[in-house]
Each structure stands twice: as structure tokens, then as C-alpha cells.
Amino acid sequence: MVFDLHSHSTCSDGLLSPAQLTERAVLKGVTALALTDHDDVSGLEEAKHAADEWGLEIIPGVEISVLWQGTTLHIVGLHIDPEHQPLASGLSDIRAGREQRARKMADSLAAAGIEGSLEGARRYAQNPELVSRSHFARFLVAQGVSRDTNSVFRDYLTPGKPGFVPHQWALLTDALDWIRGSGGIAVLAHPGRYRINEAQRGQLLREFRDSGGAAVEVVTGSHAPDEYVTWARYAKEFGLLASVGSDFHGPGESYRDLGEIPALPAGCEPVWSLF
């Protein structure tokens, strides 16, 4: 089996439709793909339908936005039941919050002299309930405000910059309850990307595990190879399983393509031992 347990479609901030993503995964040699759109599960049916024709397994997933000690975290749920009511309504609340946030971001950008960004971002968002910073970024780059995605995040869309507004995402414990309550497995996404200190890392991993989290992403498009080893060590130390995922968003938008996933470091217990 070739697992890719983290990917995005146009139902959140990916560039390919669920069916196109599925086809690409097959061409890239993936045999089990988790579609994990941000705070949304509306692409799962299309992906599943397309995958059935190709003999690819689609693992129903989601990537939930969480605020923990002032830091935004992403929790991936695998093998979730998208119809589980607490999960569905929790995600719906997060999407409603995104709408409010998008308005504030646009106001804040307008105050910095950039007009029309809400309408602009909306044009890039195929799911009207799911406007993300990625859509603002695509608009701002197209407007010539910044040269590329990296610069636009650095100069406008990160804490302290004109287009960034702090946001109250879900609570970690709620996200874990929704995932677990739906029969799913909770994975701490790209842990190396959070700006937290060593003490907070330990606290997060303990809290995550004790509240029902099962695995950490060890190999992800957001980790440099030396971080694979670091996070394999943390996983082992805290009794967590190891996951792998490209976090693919689209051709030219991601560090790794679908299925471009190095093997887990030795000694890792893979999350698919639970599948």
C-alpha cells in the first residue's frame, strides 16, 4: 500500500476538484488517499465515487482548525464519519466563523490601502463557505500586491501583518471529541510548523494524547528531513503513532506532490496499524 493521508481539493484551498485529485493520486501511485479539506467534508462523496472507478481507496478525512494557547493548530481526522452530527455541526460553526474572519481580513487590508479583497478572495474560493488565507493570497498575488505566495504570507497574512486577524478556532478537546465520536482517528498535523517552545511541545503532545489523539504527522510536505527524525522521536516518547501525508494543495502550490512521501524513520509505528 502507498498511503497519502493529507490532501486538499477545491472544497477548501486546493486547486483540483475531488475527482481530479483522485485521478492524480492514481497516476502518482497512491493506493490509499485521505482527502482532508480544511473544516469541510463536502468533497468526500465525489472523491469516493471517482476513486471507485480507479480502484483507489479514499479515506474520509478532514483537517480541523483549532486554537490552542493562542496558536493555531491543525488536527487531521482519518476514517471519520462525515454525517456524525457533532462533527458536522462543529465544522459548520467553524465555517461560519471563517465568514466573519474573511470580512475582518478584508477591512484590515482596506485600512492598509488594499481594496476589494473580500470579493477578490471569493472569486478564488469554489466553496463559498470556505474562504481561506490561501484565497486571499491568490488574489493579492494576481493583483501584483506581492510577487508570490511566500511573500504575500510573509508581508500580509501572518500575525502582526495588515491582513492578519486573530481568530477563535475550535477548542482542541472539541475537535478531538468530534473526530473520535465519529469513529475517526485524530492526527496532529505538521507539528514542526507551530511556533511553540519546547515546554509547550511537551504539554501539547501530552494534552493531545490524553484527550484522545492517536498520531502525529512525522513525514509531511511541511517538514524538512531532519524533522522526520525529531518527530519520530516525539511520537515514540509520547506513545503516539506516526502518519504520513503530502499536504498537497495543487500543482506548483505544494512542496510535495501526491504520494511523494519518504518512508517513516525506523522505529515508527504507522497510524495505519489502526485501519
Ligand code: AMP
Ligand atoms: P487559513 O486556514 O484560512 O488560515 O489558511 C491556512 C492555509 O494557508 C494553510 O492551510 C496553507 O494552505 C496556507 N498557508 C499558510 N501559510 C502559508 C505560507 N507561508 N505559504 C503558503 N501557504 C501558506
Ligand code: MN
Ligand atoms: Mn491549506
Ligand code: MN
Ligand atoms: Mn495544515
Ligand code: MN
Ligand atoms: Mn493541510
